[in-house]
Amino acid sequence: MEHPEVQNIAETMRQTVEQLSKAEPIDTNADRTDLSAAHLLSLPKGRTVADVTEQMRKAATHLKPAQKTGTAKFETLDSFIDWTNRFKGDESVVFANQSRQQPSLTSVIDYHPESAPQLDPKTGDANARYCRHRGLYKFPVSEEWKIWNAVAQKTLAKSELGEFIEEHAKDIIDPSPALLGSGKPENAEPWEKPLIEVAAKLKGRYGQFARLMEMSRHLEIYVSSNLITKRNPDDGTVQMSFENENKDAEGKPLSIPNLFLIAIPVFDQGVNYRLPVRFSFKKNGSAVSFRLTIYNPEAAFYDALKEAVNTAQEKTKLPTFYGSPETP
Structure with a gap:
């Protein structure tokens, strides 16, 4: 029968050896600099196995990242284009989001190469990328566009109509002689012909700024x-x-003319679009209410967006898709 003291000495020695022993790496035939391999250690106490792969990867990327990641956000289209050209590669692409609420352009620098999936049980898909390096430009809708589209949702009293027209007089332009009916329609400028067609479709005529001001002040x-x-x-x-x-x-x-013209940009710092505005009124008892509504604003919105997308595509020389990229 083993003496208790001998058993205690053996237990103490075992515990001492466990505590003093070093952690030993387990040979997995992996290169220690290979971040894709697992790195395992045998720990002293109980000889448990610890997976320190993530710690090794963190240590390896402490001073320098393993790949470029993040989304750069831009305030101008030119900056978006310049940044995309600086980092683009053979597989980079651009996505154009046409949402009326928030149109945007996204460049994905590290996009998937063009090919079908090539799955391998050991290495995975050789053509798969994380798509984590991106540039984002959210089109800033102009203040003028917001204001004129917002007033279309309102009914204005005569005093409110006058105040609005005076406050935004800079946006209102007088119609050309061709739009007023002078001269032959076939001699109209290219930009005038669609506006003439709108007036014919609505059975209306364009009014001048002075006439609008007069009506807003003195109309009974x-x-x-x-x-x-x-x-x-x-x-x-x-x-x-x-x-x-x-x-x-x-x-x-x-x-009373039922149309007049405004010239406003769709996007901030963009070109001005000549847009017809419908002018209508309704009498309720002794009061008169007015409505100002841009005719077919969607056409101008999508035209301005397409122009910007075409500019980005031409200057970056990258494939462009209408939609949103996958979530990285």
Whole structure:
């Protein structure tokens, strides 16, 4: 029978050896500088195995990252293009997001090479990339665009209409003679022809800035009703209706232009677009309310966006896709 003291000495020696023993690397036939390999250690106490792969990778990338990552954000399209050209490679691409809420351009520098997946159980897909190195440009919608689209959602009293027109007079331009109906339509400039077509489609005519100011300050509207009767010769019945006519303070029929022109940029620091604005009014009792609505603003928005995307594509020479890149 072993003496208890002998057993205690052996236990003490074992514990002492465990505590003093060094951690020993386990040979996995891996190069110690290979960040893709597992690095294992045999620890003294209980000879447990610890996976220190992540710690080794952190140590190896402490002073220098293993790859370029992050998203650079830009305030101008030119800066976005210059940065993309600085870092682009053979596999880099650009994504264009057409969202009306927040249009944007994203360049993915480390995008996947063009090919089908090449899966290997040991090395994985040779053509897979993390797509973590990116540039982002969010198109800043101009203040003018925000203001004129916001007023389209409102009904304005006469005083509010006058204040709005005076405050944003810089955006309003007088129509050219061709838009006012002078001269032959076939002699109109290329930019005038679509606006002439809009007026014809809406059965309207363009007003000048001075006329808008005059109406917003002095317009008074009176409504007169005329009884109209129509007899049906087949059954002898008579239909009666009232036809309303709007007149000014002197009793003359109102002649109000229902269109005028503004020139505003869609995006901040962008070129101005000539846009027709519909002018309408409604009389409720003694009060008159007005509406100002940009005609087909989507056309100008997507045209400005496409122009910017084409510029980025031409200057970066990169494949461009409409949509959003995968989440890295």
